[in-house]
Amino acid sequence: MPSQTEFLIIDGETLSYEKIFEYIENPHLQVALSIEAINRVNHYRSAVDQWLVDEKKVIYGVTTGLGKLKDFVVDERNQNEFQRKILLSHAVGLGPDFPEQVVRLAMLLRANVFARGNSGVRIEFIERILQLLNKGVYPCVPQIGSLGVGDLQPMAHIGLCLIGAPEGKARFRGDKGISPDILAKAQIVPITFEMTAKEALSLIDGSTMVLAASIYAYYQAQQLCKIADMAAALNIEATRGEMNALDPRIHEVNNLQSEQDTARILREFLEGSQWTTDEGRKRLGELKPRVQDAVSIRSTAQVHGAIKDVLQYIQSILDREMNASKDNPLIFFDGVNFESLSGGNYHGAHLSYALDFMGIVITDLAVISERRSARLLDPFMSYGLPTNLVAKAGLNTGFALVHANATAMVGEIRILATPASVGSIPAKGNQEDHNSMAMGAVRKLMHMIELAQQVLAIELLVAAQAIDLISENMQGLCMGKGTFAIHRWIRLSIEPMWEDRFILPDLEKMIEFVKSGQILGQFPPYNMKKIAR
Incomplete structure (x- = not known):
């Protein structure tokens, strides 16, 4: 027992x-x-x-x-x-x-x-x-x-x-x-x-199955946000990003707690990084101060923070829904008598709106991840990383087609982001003449999350590759405590690609690490001070 x-x-x-x-x-x-x-x-x-x-x-x-x-x-x-x-x-x-x-x-x-x-x-x-x-x-x-x-x-x-x-x-x-x-x-x-x-x-x-799927999707979305922070930090390390954008003073005056928390998490991942300094940037030929990065790097904390803020609002809806009487008719007792009342508590409007909102922010999480990944493959945008992240270009194609998957999936996610809640169609002889369409909303959201998981897996994979390609240039300089640990953990299972090989199994392995949340289990609860080199 x-x-x-x-x-x-x-x-x-x-x-x-x-x-x-x-x-x-x-x-x-x-x-x-x-x-x-x-x-x-x-x-x-x-x-x-x-x-x-x-x-x-x-x-x-x-x-x-x-x-x-x-x-x-x-x-x-x-x-x-x-x-x-x-x-x-x-x-x-x-x-x-x-x-x-x-x-x-x-x-x-x-x-x-x-x-x-x-x-x-x-x-x-x-x-x-x-x-x-x-x-x-x-x-x-x-x-x-x-x-x-x-x-x-x-x-x-x-x-x-x-x-x-x-x-x-x-x-x-x-x-x-x-x-x-x-x-x-x-x-x-x-x-x-x-x-x-x-x-x-x-x-x-009652919209019980929709609620169950919504809660599970929310659980996965929370994991996605954490993995997105990890991927962004690894990306910033690989591009030797400008750390001033994560200064707590910037985020405190923006008055969004989830943004402040995200900036803190990114700082903890990158704590101790010498790659993200003027000295680190000089190793690949940057002789002038960077000043600031592109928006997808510089505003990661703002975007990820806003996404988390929306998810917190959605959690408040889910918390209320799971302890609500969702039935028709409902029975009430006033201390003396019972009464049966017919109403509409089964209606899934709250959930449908929340699901559509969650789909929108998951879309943007995938969009900004794809943009960060794209920068790594372009020598100009990455400040000197090899084209397509391959050591010997021409003979080898590198990661261009791996990243093309992210582009394709973002395209699909954008189509799926169309709201379901505005698409009520009458049914059952017009007895149900307004429907929330929440099941359609949650079904497409589950698919969107699956696609976003793959987009983030691609960012992790290419960022790890970028780090390997320039590690020789960076000898004598430390990576951040957290980014070093993430990169090391990935490399325990997936080898860097020096020349073209059949990379699909490695990509699938990285996707499974993200989907299962296995990669998160290595770094709880995002306190990088606990991770030894």
């Missing part, structure tokens, strides 16, 4: 990004409900049970059909069948499956919403979700279908697995199959599970 320290306790009110981060990082963390949440869920569920026997009570999705079928009555005796049919009719998603990590987050988030009580589900239903989650059973959830006003299609696929329906598919320890077989492999008994009144609707209502 796991120890108490390996549990994440959820109560519908205190889930935070820090706890989510821990959950992402620790796949063995178990989830359980707090005692207060259990009592609250049971209390609110009692109202649903009472309403079911009250023939005069009309509650959307409980005693009525769904959508335009809201005027049709559903009898109490048909509730179990109704739940199953809701799942079967809605589980029509298409496209590739979401990554397991996103599905895992979605199940956690929906259980947390239910812990608030307002959804009116049974405690047994929440425990069923946690049972699959804690056993490592992850439903296969297609990405296409949701319009961002409740993730009806994707969450219905999760529902089929929860009830053990053969129409559902799931994964367990690398195996994929129909849910009864997967549940049996995970030793989940009973394999079948019946949902009761309101539970199927409560599961699929």
Whole structure:
């Protein structure tokens, strides 16, 4: 049995990004409900049970059909069948499956919403979700279908697995199959599970899958920002950049804390660098003071800081969303009576806007990285680095085509940066006549992040190559403590390229270091003073 320290306790009110981060990082963390949440869920569920026997009570999705079928009555005796049919009719998603990590987050988030009580589900239903989650059973959830006003299609696929329906598919320890077989492999008994009144609707209502994917994208974006700082510092070292641009006085008067933090991080990476001095610049023929670098170098702290500032705003949205009652209808208790109210809390407008905003700043992160990389391949812009970063030009092409990938990917990212949130299209007989389109927003954002990861990997690879090409010229001069450590770590796995060779495997290795976050694990938490030469 796991120890108490390996549990994440959820109560519908205190889930935070820090706890989510821990959950992402620790796949063995178990989830359980707090005692207060259990009592609250049971209390609110009692109202649903009472309403079911009250023939005069009309509650959307409980005693009525769904959508335009809201005027049709559903009898109490048909509730179990109704739940199953809701799942079967809605589980029509298409496209590739979401990554397991996103599905895992979605199940956690929906259980947390239910812990608030307002959804009116049974405690047994929440425990069923946690049972699959804690056993490592992850439903296969297609990405296409949701319009961002409740993730009806994707969450219905999760529902089929929860009830053990053969129409559902799931994964367990690398195996994929129909849910009864997967549940049996995970030793989940009973394999079948019946949902009761309101539970199927409560599961699929709310933009849970979008939120899960948004949180995971945000997690990756945070990593990207840190890696971008590393790449920029290595680039500044390679181009013997002018350090005055990182003077804290400049950033203090600009009144943006995230910019000040970024400048400090860059200074720590470059602390002790003699390459970025007049003496270092003279080694490649610069006899006059540099004065200042191009904008992509000189304003790195300002741009990266602004991107981080936007991400902080987006985190505030995600923090609120993960502890909100996202359902319809919702149940309320005034201390004496229960009341059911229909509304629109399932709408994903907040998320859609945030996702589009995140896409915009990720685009600029890739743009400025590509510009910094481009400078390294041009002898004029790099102040004397060899053309295309190859020792013997002409016979060898060098890194021109490696960098062309970054140019191509920035072009794609710019196309994907077009906002999805402004593209509402009515659906379902105009009952849903305004849709957030948040699923489209998060799907393209996930692709944008993947492309940006590759762009940054290219900057790291070419900056490391640039350093190798001029290291002989720089003999007797120290690199920065952090940049020296980064370069050394890269060279433990990837050799410099003195003459043309098949470089793709090295590029793919560098991309994996970025995508996995492995490179970040070498330099926590960006305090370069702790890194010995």
